[in-house]
Amino acid sequence: MDQRRLDQLSSSNSSLHPLELSLLRSDVKSREEAIERLETQLQALKSQCQARKVLLAPLRRSVLPPELLGEIFYRTLKVSKVETSRQVVDMCLVCKAWRDAALTTPSLWVEINIRAEGRVEFPKVNIWLSRSGIIPKKLSIDASNSSAFPRSGCPLSSPELAHMLTAGLPLKSLSLKCDYPRCFNNLFAMSSAIETTSPRPWDTLESLNVDCDYSWDDWGGSGLDFFPLLPQSLSSLSIHIPDPDFLPMGASPPEPPSFLSLSTLLIQCEFPVAWMLKTLESCPNLENVTLDFNNSCPKNGDEVPFGGDVRSFPKYRAFKLYGLYYPYVDSTEILCFLSMPSLVELHIGFECWSDEVADLDMPEIGSNIVQFSNQSNVTHLILEDIEIHDGYPIIEDLLLPRLQVLEVLNFPDGDEYRSQSLYAFIEKRSPRRSLETAGNPSGTIASIQQAKISIPHQKRPSADDSRYMERLKEGGVDFTLTFS
Helix, strand or coil, X not given: CCHHHHHHHHCCCCCCCHHHHHHHHHHHHHHHHHHHHHHHHHHHHHHHHHHHHHHCCCCCCCCCCHHHHHHHHHHHHHHCCCCHHHHXXXXXXXXXXXXXXXXXXXXXXXXXXXXXXXXXXXHHHHHHHHCXXXXXXXXXXXXXXXXXXXXCCCHHHCHHHHHHHHHCCCCCEEEEEECCHHHHHHHHHHHHHCCCCCCCHHHHCXXXXXXXXCXXXXXXXXXXXXXXXXXXXXXXXXXXXXXXXXXXXXXXXCCCCCCCCCCEEEEECCCEHHHHHHHHHCCCCCCEEEEEEEEECCECXXXXXXXXXXXXXXXXXXXXEEEEEECCCCCCHHHHHEECCCCCEEEEEEEECCCCCEECCCHHHHHHHHHHHCCCCCCEEEEECEECCCCCCHHHHHCCCCCCEEEEECCCCCCHHHHHHHHHHHHHCCCCCCCCCCCCCCCCCCCCCEEEEEECCCCCCCHHHHHHHHHHHHCCCEEEEEEC
16 A cells, blocks of 8 residues: 555545555554564664673773772671671672772681581681781681581581681681580690790680580580680680589589680679679679670579678679579679679660569569669669569669660560659650759759660550650650560
8 A cells, every 4th residue: 555545544534445454454564573673673782782881880991999899898798787708708709800809808808707517627717817917807616516527526626726726817806606615625725735936826815705505414524624724815705604503413613714804704604693703803804794694593502702792893884784584583682792883884684484574673673783773873774674663762763863874675565654654754864854853953963865665565656655755855865765
C-alpha cells in the first residue's frame, strides 16, 4: 500500500478493502519486528557502553592513590559487622589493584581472628601480622571446638604458637579460648621456658583474655596454676574459668593472680568472695574492674574476707558487678567489704528467674548498695534487672548526690505506678528544676544530665511514657527510652 492511499485513509472514514487489511497487518508486523531488532541492538550498545564506562572508573585508571584506597578499605572495616580478617581476604580477591592497595595498608593487618577447626599454620599467621608494620597487633584464637582436632591436638598446645609468642612479632593483645585448662597451662609453660637473645613478645604483652569455662576434668588435681606464668607487663586481663565446685577430687582453686601494672581486670567465675577480693588487693593499680559471678550467688565459703574489715581501693574509677543471681538475697554482700572513694561509674546487674527482677527494696540488697554508694563519688550509675518502688527511702538514698548519668536497663514493664516513681525522681533532679525546692540551697546535689530506661517485652511507649519523655526533655534531660 502506497503512501498516498495511507494518507487518504487516515483523513477519511473510508472502509478498507480486505486486501488492504491484509497488507496493513503485514506492514505493522514487519515494523514491530524491526523495532524489536533495534531495541535488542540498543540494549547491546548500552551494555557495551556501560562496560567501557567501568573501565574508565577512577579505580581502574589508578586515579586513586593506593594509600587513599587503603584508607577507604580501613574505614569500611569499622562500619561492617563481618569479621575483620574475612573482609580483608575478600578485598584482596577483587582484583590485583585492590590486593596491592591492601598489602600496602598496615592498618588492615593489625589483627586476625582464628576459629580453629583443625591444625593452625602459625607461620602464615605471623606473615599476616607482619604486614601491619610497627602498628600494635592483636591475635585471637578460639579453640573451643575440641572435637575438631582429636589427632592434631589443641592449637593452644602447639610449639609453633609458643615460638610465635617468644620469637615472633610483638603483640599488644592476645585472646585465647579453649575448653580445657591444661591447654592454657601447656602454652604458658612453654612460652615462659623459651629463652631468646632479643626481647620476647610474651614479655611485653599488654592485654590478655583467657576464656575457659567448660571443664576441670583433665586437670589432674593440681588446680588452675598458670597465673604465675603470665607476663607482668599486662595492663588488661580478662579471665573466664569454670565453677570451682566441679574441680576434681583433691584439686584446689588457684592462688589469686598478682600484677603490679594491671589497670583493667575482668573476672568471670563463681569463686568465693574472699578469693575475688584477694585478687583485687593483689593488683594495687587497678582502675577498671568487672566481677561477673556468672549467674550465681557469690560464695562466701568458710573464710570471711579481710577478717570482716572494709578495704579501700582509692584508684578505682569504674566498678561493674554482673551476673548476680536473684533471689539469693546476700548476692551483693561483696559490697560490704569495699570502699572506692574515687569511683565514677558503677554498674550492677542481676540474672533473674524467668520474668523476675531483683528488688532494691529488699533490705539485704538495697542496704548493701546504698552503703557502698554513699562512700563514693559516682556520677554514672547503671542498674540492670532491678526493680525500684516508690514509698521507700531507697530511691532517695541510692541515687547519689553527684549523679549525672542514670541508666536503668531491663526495667520491669506493666506497672505504671512503678515507672512513674522513677520518672518523677529523674524529673526532680533535672537541670531546669529549681534545686532550691529540692532542699538543695547550697547546690550540693548534682542534676541528672542524661537518663536511659530500657523496657523489655514492650513494643511502644504508653501514654504516660510519652508524657514523661516530653517533660524530661523540657527539663533539660537527655532522655532515651528503648524497648525490646
